[in-house]
C-alpha cells in the first residue's frame with residue numbers, strides 16, 4: 001500500500017505539470033486545451049467527472065470508481081490552476097481543520113476548563 005506522503009507528492013507533481021501547460025500548445029497538451037477555454041470550462045469538466053465518479057460509487061463499481069476518482073483529481077487540479085489556487089492553499093486549510101475541528105479535539109477542549 002502507498003504511503004500518504006507518496007500520494008500527496010503525486011498531486012503536487014501533477015499540479016506543477018498542469019501549471020507548466022498554462023501557455024503550452026493546445027494541440028499537444030490536453031491541459032493546455034482546457035486551460036485556454038477558461039475557468040468556467042474547467043469547473044464544468046470537474047463537475048462532469050464528479051458526477052461520473054458518484055455514479056460509479058452508487059452502482060458499486062469499485063474498479064471504475066478508482067479510475068473516475070483519478071479523473072476527478074486531475075480535473076480538480078486543472079480547476080485550481082485556472083482559478084489561481086495552489087495545492088498549498090488547500091493543504092493549509094486541511095491542516096487548520098485537523099487542529100481545530102476534530103470531534104475528539106472538541107470533546108477534549110470542552111472537558112478541560114482551561115481550554
Ligand SMILES: N=c1c2ncn([C@@H]3O[C@H](COP(=O)(O)OP(=O)(O)OP(=O)(O)O)[C@@H](O)[C@H]3O)c2ncn1[C@@H]1O[C@H](COP(=O)(O)O)[C@@H](O)[C@H]1O
Pocket residue numbers: 017018021028029030031032070071074075
Ligand atoms: N491525469 C491526466 C488526465 N486525467 C484525465 N485526463 C483527460 O481528461 C479527458 C476527460 O475525458 P473526456 O471524455 O471528458 O474528454 P473529452 O471528451 O476530450 O473532453 P472535452 O474537453 O472535449 O469536453 C480525457 O481526454 C483524458 O485524457 C487527463 N489528461 C492528462 N493527465 C495528466 O496530465 C499531465 C499533462 O498532460 P497534458 O496536458 O496532456 O500534457 C500528464 O501527466 C497526464 O498524465
